[in-house]
Amino acid sequence: MKHVERYSGFLLGAAILVLGPKLLSSDMLFFRLIMGVAFGYTLSRGYTGFAGSVNRAYRTGSTRLMRTMMMMFFITTLLSTAFLFNADAASYDLWVNPINLGLLLGGILFGFGMTFSSCCASGVLTDLVTALPRGLITLVFFCLGVFIGFPVQNSASWITKSWFTTEVGSKLYGGVYLPDLFAFDGLGGYLGALLFTGLLCGIVIWLSYRYENYRKQNGTYTGHFGEKIQDMEVAESLENPADEAGWYDRLFVKAWSLRKAAVILAILFTLLMGVTKAGWGASTPYGLWFGQFLMLFGIDASSLAEFTLMPEGAFSTPFFEHPISTQNFGIMLGTIFFLLTSGTFTKVAKSELKITPKQAFFFAVGGLLMGFGTRLSNGCNVGALFTPIANYSLSGWIFLVVLVAGGVLGNTVAKKLEL
Numbered sequence: 264m265k266h267v268e269r270y271s272g273f274l275l276g277a278a279i280l281v282l283g284p285k286l287l288s289s290d291m292l293f294f295r296l297i298m299g300v301a302f303g304y305t306l307s308r309g310y311t312g313f314a315g316s317v318n319r320a321y322r323t324g325s326t327r328l329m330r331t332m333m334m335m336f337f338i339t340t341l342l343s344t345a346f347l348f349n350a351d352a353a354s355y356d357l358w359v360n361p362i363n364l365g366l367l368l369g370g371i372l373f374g375f376g377m378t379f380s381s382c383c384a385s386g387v388l389t390d391l392v393t394a395l396p397r398g399l400i401t402l403v404f405f406c407l408g409v410f411i412g413f414p415v416q417n418s419a420s421w422i423t424k425s426w427f428t429t430e431v432g433s434k435l436y437g438g439v440y441l442p443d444l445f446a447f448d449g450l451g452g453y454l455g456a457l458l459f460t461g462l463l464c465g466i467v468i469w470l471s472y473r474y475e476n477y478r479k480q481n482g483t484y485t486g487h488f489g490e491k492i493q494d495m496e497v498a499e500s501l502e503n504p505a506d507e508a509g510w511y512d513r514l515f516v517k518a519w520s521l522r523k524a525a526v527i528l529a530i531l532f533t534l535l536m537g538v539t540k541a542g543w544g545a546s547t548p549y550g551l552w553f554g555q556f557l558m559l560f561g562i563d564a565s566s567l568a569e570f571t572l573m574p575e576g577a578f579s580t581p582f583f584e585h586p587i588s589t590q591n592f593g594i595m596l597g598t599i600f601f602l603l604t605s606g607t608f609t610k611v612a613k614s615e616l617k618i619t620p621k622q623a624f625f626f627a628v629g630g631l632l633m634g635f636g637t638r639l640s641n642g643c644n645v646g647a648l649f650t651p652i653a654n655y656s657l658s659g660w661i662f663l664v665v666l667v668a669g670g671v672l673g674n675t676v677a678k679k680l681e682l
Contacts, residue, residue, distance in 0.1 A: 265606030269515075272603030279596060287583060294538060295586045299593020300600065301531050302543075303389060307601045309524020310489035312386040313644035314377040317670030321378075324478030325487045326471035327521060333464040333471075335525035339653040340460050342533040347655075348453050352431050352440065356541035358650045359438040360641045360658040361425030365416075369640025370647070370662045372632045374669025377644075378677050379629030384545040384643035387630070388594040392602065394615035400623055401630035402549070408634020409550030413571035416638035432656075436641070439657035456655050463660055492518055516605040532653060539586075542650030546643040548588040549634060554578045625677075 279300060283293045306312060316329040347355065360366065377383050380401040382390050387405060390398030416422050425432075429443035445455025478484040519527075532543055554567040555578055568575040582588050602608035618626075633643070640647045640662060648666065651659030 268603045268606045268608050272600055272605075272608075275596070275600055275603060279600075287589070291539070292583065292586060292589050295590040296593040296596075298531060298535050299590035299595075300597035301593075302385070302528070302590075303594035303597025304601045305519070305524050305527045305531065305597075306385065306594070307389055307393070307598045308605075309519045309521060309527075310492070311521055311524045311528075312383060312389070313648065314381060314383040314386050314670075315487075317374060317667055318378060318381060318674065319487045319490075320471070320474065321671060321674040323487045324475055324484035325490060326475045327487075327490055329471045330468045331521040331525045333467050334522065335529050336649070336652045337461055337464045338526065338529040339532050339649070340655065341457060342529060343536055343653050343655075344453050344457060345533075346537055347442075348451060352442075353434040354540070355536075355654075356539075357435050357440070357654040357656070358542050358544075358642065358646065359432045359435040359440045359654060359656040360647060360651050360662075361423065361437045362427050362439060362658050362661060363421055363425055365419065365422030365639040365641070366647070366658055366661060367665050369636040369638070370665030371669035371672070372636030373640065373643065373647075374666040374671075375673035375676075376629040376632030376634075376636060376669075378670055378673030379625045380633065383645075384549070384633065384637065385591075385594060385645055388545075388591055389598040391595055392598040393611050395612065396618045396623070397615060397626050400626040401633075404627040404630030405546075405634040406549040406553035406556075406630075408631040409546055409637060410553040410571065410634075412635045412638025413550050413573055416641070417572035422639055422641070427657075438651075441655040441657060453655075460652070460655070467663075489518075490521070516607075532649070536653075542645075542654060544587055544642065544646040544650065545591055545594075546634070546637040546646055548585060548591060550638075551577050551580075551585070552582075552588070555582070625680075 279296070283296050284290070287293045287296065311328060311331075313332070316332050319328050320326045347357075373383075380387070380397065382398070382401060384405070387398055387402050391402065392398070423437075425437040425439075427439050428437050429440050431443050432438045432440040441456035441459060442452030445452040445459070448455040475484065536542055550571070551573075554562075554564075554571065554573075557567065558564065558578065564575045564578040567573070567578045583592075599608070602611055637643045637646065642648070642650070642662075644666070647662045648659050651662070653659075
């Protein structure tokens with residue numbers, strides 16, 4: 264069975280490379296597809312995801328993923344500086360999001376919701392493959408949450424206007440662009456902004472270590488099973504580096520360490536930004552998909568545009584003509600490719616097929632809260648956290664704080680409800 268899956272995986276990879284350029288209408292859309300595949304493959308093989316940074320810490324005491332994310336944020340910010348230094352920052356689609364009540368409420372709602380569904384906007388795409396019932400229910404209600412959040416996002420001043428702004432930030436989305444605060448440093452503000460970013464990453468890492476040590480001292484630290492698998496497989500590779508029989512496993516099967524996955528994600532993000540002049544986003548198309556689903560029942564694009572205050576073309580654009588939708592589809596393909604080539608597709612796909620009605624209800628609530636929360640905060644874990652931080656936006660760090668707060672609150676409620 265493993266051999267069949269592995270052959271199928273390579274056939275899928277060949278189909279993506281051969282059919283992608285023929286079926287997609289532009290080179291840029293094919294690039295988006297390939298980037299999605301790379302993101303999905305890395306997230307799956309690295310046992311990583313943004314939601315896990317909070318959930319793992321609360322449930323197991325392990326803060327390794329949170330600490331690794333800080334390393335990834337700093338590396339990505341450093342690499343992004345290669346494009347931004349001595350360039351017109353306003354020529355890039357930098358996500359310098361506004362700092363306002365919407366950011367705070369949206370971050371709390373998103374953090375709360377991701378504890379019920381154990382995923383985020385990008386993670387739900389991998390979960391459609393690895394945990395279909397949970398992933399599908401979460402995605403459907405995530406789409407609904409984004410859709411009903413569109414009119415609020417597009418009309419409420421407490422979402423669109425920022426309490427604080429800077430010169431370059433005002434030319435983008437109205438937020439605080441950190442290099443503006445350090446314009447005196449002799450390098451256009453980028454040296455000071457990068458050092459400040461490093462300081463914030465260091466503070467989060469220090470706090471994470473303290474929390475993890477506290478859990479260990481209290482005897483409540485259990486560690487995360489995925490991290491244990493990674494440690495075991497990395498150790499085996501180091502002990503048997505010349506094991507010829509295991510060359511395939513080393514190339515295609517064994518889990519990547521969190522650090523390796525983080526470095527690869529940082530490189531992929533930088534490549535995406537260099538080519539598209541924009542960061543990584545995922546959640547906005549979910550609301551468009553919900554609208555396009557409604558169009559199957561006779562609702563026209565103009566009516567959807569009138570309700571959501573979105574452009575009519577956003578709903579009339581075919582799925583594979585939309586760059587982020589194509590990229591999101593690639594994330595699912597990347598997950599399938601990893602599971603097939605590693606020979607674990609059947610095993611993993613069957614692992615979470617059974618859910619209870621109670622679980623289904625809370626997956627739906629989690630998806631709805633996350634989807635609606637993204638409209639208040641103008642993004643998800645990639646659109647309001649990762650990309651803004653890599654784009655030198657202060658909003659990303661504020662979102663991190665309220666996201667963690669929402670995650671702690673959600674996990675506390677979930678624990679009491681015995682989810």
